[in-house]
Amino acid sequence: MHCPNTGAMLGCSEPGSTVWFSISENPRRKYRHTLEVVLTPLGRVGVNTARANALVDEALNAGSVSELSGYTTIKREARIPNEKGRFDFLLTGPGLADCYLEVKSLTLGYSDGTGAFPDTKSERAVRHIQALKARVKAGDRAVLLYCVQHTGITIATPADDIYPAYGEALREAVNIGVEVLARSCRIERDEIALGGELPVKV
Numbered sequence: 001m002h003c004p005n006t007g008a009m010l011g012c013s014e015p016g017s018t019v020w021f022s023i024s025e026n027p028r029r030k031y032r033h034t035l036e037v038v039l040t041p042l043g044r045v046g047v048n049t050a051r052a053n054a055l056v057d058e059a060l061n062a063g064s065v066s067e068l069s070g071y072t073t074i075k076r077e078a079r080i081p082n083e084k085g086r087f088d089f090l091l092t093g094p095g096l097a098d099c100y101l102e103v104k105s106l107t108l109g110y111s112d113g114t115g116a117f118p119d120t121k122s123e124r125a126v127r128h129i130q131a132l133k134a135r136v137k138a139g140d141r142a143v144l145l146y147c148v149q150h151t152g153i154t155i156a157t158p159a160d161d162i163y164p165a166y167g168e169a170l171r172e173a174v175n176i177g178v179e180v181l182a183r184s185c186r187i188e189r190d191e192i193a194l195g196g197e198l199p200v201k202v
Contacts, residue, residue, distance in 0.1 A: 002031040004048045008120035010108050012038040012045040012150075020189060037187055042109050043152025044187040051192060052105035052147035053088050055185065059194040060089070067181055068143065070096060080131050081138070087131070099141040102128050106146040106156055106182070115153030115182075115198075117146060121163045129169045129178070136177040144173075146182040148198055156182035156200045171202050 001021060020037040038045045053076070059065050060074050071091035078090030078100065089101035108119040118125050132142035146156045158167035174180060180202060184195035 001033040001035055002029075003035045004050050005035075005107075007049070007107075007118065009047060010119045011042065011110075012040050012047055012107055014040070036192075040109075040152075042111060043150050045107050045109070045151075046105075046149030046185060046187055046192055047107060049105040052103050052149065055147055055192065055194045056089070056101075056103050056145060056183075059183070060091070064194070065145075065181075065183070067179070068099065068101070071099065081135070083131055083134070085127070085131065087128075097139065097141045098135075099143060100132065100135045101143045101145060102132060103145050103147055106148045106153070107150050108159065109150045109153045113152065113154035115146075115148055115150055115156050116159035116162070117156070118159055118163055118166060122166065126166055126169045129166075129173050132178045133173045133176055136173075141179070142173075142177070143179045143181060144170075146180075146198075146200070147185065147194065148182055149185045149187065149192070151185070151187055153184070154198065156198055158202060167202070174202050 018039040022034045036048050071093040073092045075090045077086045087100045088103045091099040106117045108116045135142040158170045160167035180200045182198040182200045186193045186195045
């Protein structure tokens with residue numbers, strides 16, 4: 001079975017856990033099955049990180065992310081201006097500042113309902129924050145959105161205990177105008193969809 005998650009998967013990789021998986025009919029795939037959801041004592045966890053961008057894309061096109069409504073064009077995998085790499089989305093519209101959006105799949109949950117990102121050291125995640133800061137300084141809008149694929153999480157935070165540099169970078173970014181949002185996910189056997197707003201504590 002293919003596991004589409006390169007993170008540490010803390011809290012959702014216990015041996016013996018019940019899992020949900022999808023089945024592909026593509027004959028060229030090495031593994032027909034893909035791990036999608038792990039059932040943990042704290043909630044259902046969507047471990048397929050690739051689904052985060054698809055869920056946000058669906059919600060953006062439906063206009064259900066109120067903070068990001070009003071844009072007429074949604075472009076995926078937008079180049080970071082003057083830098084290497086790409087942002088997950090670029091939103092544009094008449095009379096609106098260009099909005100660069102980076103999405104992160106948040107799956108690390110604690111028993112008190114707190115969810116933290118990242119679940120392992122991630123220099124790439126810090127670079128994305130620095131790139132968002134640069135867009136704000138250039139006069140654009142920059143947004144970081146946590147797609148919380150964990151039904152037991154009620155608040156999102158940076159994982160300072162795992163990677164202090166990330167939390168420090170995030171707070172610096174917020175102080176200069178980078179916006180941070182979090183959305184829950186409805187995780188059912190036949191559907192995963194972006195849900196309601198969750199508070200973010202930086």
